[in-house]
Amino acid sequence: MAKNTSNTKKNDNKLTVLLVIGLIVVIAFVALYFLNNQSNKDKLADNPYKKDSLKQSTIDLLDDKNYQNIILPEELEKKIASGKKEMVYFFKSDCVHCKKVSPILMPLAKDMGVHVDQYNLLEFEQGWDQYQIEGTPTLVYYKDGKEQLRVVGEQTKETFKQFFEASILKDKDK
Structure with a gap:
């Protein structure tokens, strides 16, 4: 026992x-x-999205230097409607191609003196239909309230440079 x-x-x-x-x-x-x-x-x-909740992949990019030009849907609508020249980078915060493109595109834009607004389609899904976005990343140039040029997908630095030169930089003097 x-x-x-x-x-x-x-x-x-x-x-x-x-x-x-x-x-x-x-x-x-x-x-x-x-x-x-x-x-x-x-x-x-104090997030630039002015939202109380964000997807985790967006939260992870809040401090990333390549994602500091966030534009809200209302702001983009006003800018395009004003007729001013506008360069917009449509991306998703969980897009692997966007994560490869942004570190190329954003420093290049800065070096070339081009301001690029960034529209996060993961947070503002209405942009897919509103701007006829079929995939990310997509870079679009607007002038006189209308789309002028667009480049879609993961591209090289040279392609983005040529895109800037053929669009907003070409129209700079006008």
């Missing part, structure tokens, strides 16, 4: 250890969840 009591105590000790380890793991996951949630809330405080 003493042997059976000894085995029961060993089993109780193993069970207690497993419960403690399990509890520690659960507490760690809960803490990580709340820390991540708080970090996201902090990032959302």
Whole structure:
């Protein structure tokens, strides 16, 4: 009988250890969840999208230097309607091709003195139909309230350079 009591105590000790380890793991996951949630809330405080909630892939780009020219749907509509020259980069924050293009396109635009507004189609889905976007990335040049030129997909730096030269830079003197 003493042997059976000894085995029961060993089993109780193993069970207690497993419960403690399990509890520690659960507490760690809960803490990580709340820390991540708080970090996201902090990032959302003054976000350029003017929204209370964003997709995680968008949150991840809030501090990325290549995604700092975000334009809201209403602002883009006004700019195009005004007839002014407007270069717009339509992207999705979860698009792998956009993540390859943005580090090429945005520094090139800056070097060439071209302002490029960025419209996130993941957050503002109405843009797909409104601007006839079939895929991302898409770069569109508007003038006099109308689309003038468009380049779609993952392109080379040289292609984007030629696009700027054939569009907004060509019209700069006019």
